[in-house]
Amino acid sequence: xxxKWAFPMAFGILLNLMVTNTAFAGGVGLGVTRLIYPSxxxxxxxxxRNTDANLAFLIQPWVEDSNGNKTSDFVITPPLSVLKPKxxxxxxxxxxxxxxxxxxxxxxxxxxxxxxxxxxxxSGKNVLQLASANRIKIFYRPVGLTTAVQDAPDMLxxxxxxxxxxxSNPSPYFITLVNVFLGGEKLGSIMVPPKxxxxxxxxxxxxxxxxxxxxxxxxxxxxxxxxxxY
Numbered sequence: 001x002x003x004k005w006a007f008p009m010a011f012g013i014l015l016n017l018m019v020t021n022t023a024f025a026g027g028v029g030l031g032v033t034r035l036i037y038p039s040x041x042x043x044x045x046x047x048x049r050n051t052d053a054n055l056a057f058l059i060q061p062w063v064e065d066s067n068g069n070k071t072s073d074f075v076i077t078p079p080l081s082v083l084k085p086k087x088x089x090x091x092x093x094x095x096x097x098x099x100x101x102x103x104x105x106x107x108x109x110x111x112x113x114x115x116x117x118x119x120x121x122x123s124g125k126n127v128l129q130l131a132s133a134n135r136i137k138i139f140y141r142p143v144g145l146t147t148a149v150q151d152a153p154d155m156l157x158x159x160x161x162x163x164x165x166x167x168s169n170p171s172p173y174f175i176t177l178v179n180v181f182l183g184g185e186k187l188g189s190i191m192v193p194p195k196x197x198x199x200x201x202x203x204x205x206x207x208x209x210x211x212x213x214x215x216x217x218x219x220x221x222x223x224x225x226x227x228x229x230y
Contacts, residue, residue, distance in 0.1 A: 073097025
């Protein structure tokens with residue numbers, strides 16, 4: 001069955017990959033919008049669903065590090081599979097890399113590429129093959145962290161430094177902010193690394209103000225509105 005995809009590619013198909021940082025793309029979707037990998041867990045899994053009633057897809061997953069480079073620190077099985085129409089498969093993800101920091105989370109990205117089959121009439125031709133890819137975060141979480149993950153958003157602090165607002169995260173978790181308003185100005189989503197800070201540009205010259213936002217929890221849901229005064 002794999003020959004439907006592998007054989008035409010030998011004749012020089014141009015493969016155009018469209019990547020989306022969501023859990024659904026091109027008829028193929030993932031069962032979650034983010035993955036938590038506890039350090040004491042041997043493996044985690046994620047479901048891959050094909051909602052198309054007619055097309056099967058060739059599924060190829062891989063993991064990238066925080067810089068967007070493919071990493072061999074994870075083993076994913078199966079590394080290549082065919083997902084039939086209206087069907088669901090499971091990917092097993094196993095961390096095999098070096099020891100990671102024990103006082104904070106580490107982040108990786110899971111990409112799952114879905115390639116549709118080539119039309120029989122296009123076999124042997126140079127054609128544009130459109131593929132889609134789902135891309136979600138993997139948070140590798142060490143066991144024994146003393147701070148509860150649900151308490152992390154309340155630990156964020158903000159202060160003005162010149163025209164900038166410094167948003168600091170003393171917690172051991174990555175915190176993703178959405179629906180962010182800085183002094184009434186709407187900003188894009190922001191991810192603050194653990195025990196680190198990010199710089200926000202403020203158009204308001206007032207010496208004090210408010211930062212309002214929601215965060216994304218482990219289940220991909222938005223939390224309550226939080227307000228920080230700076």
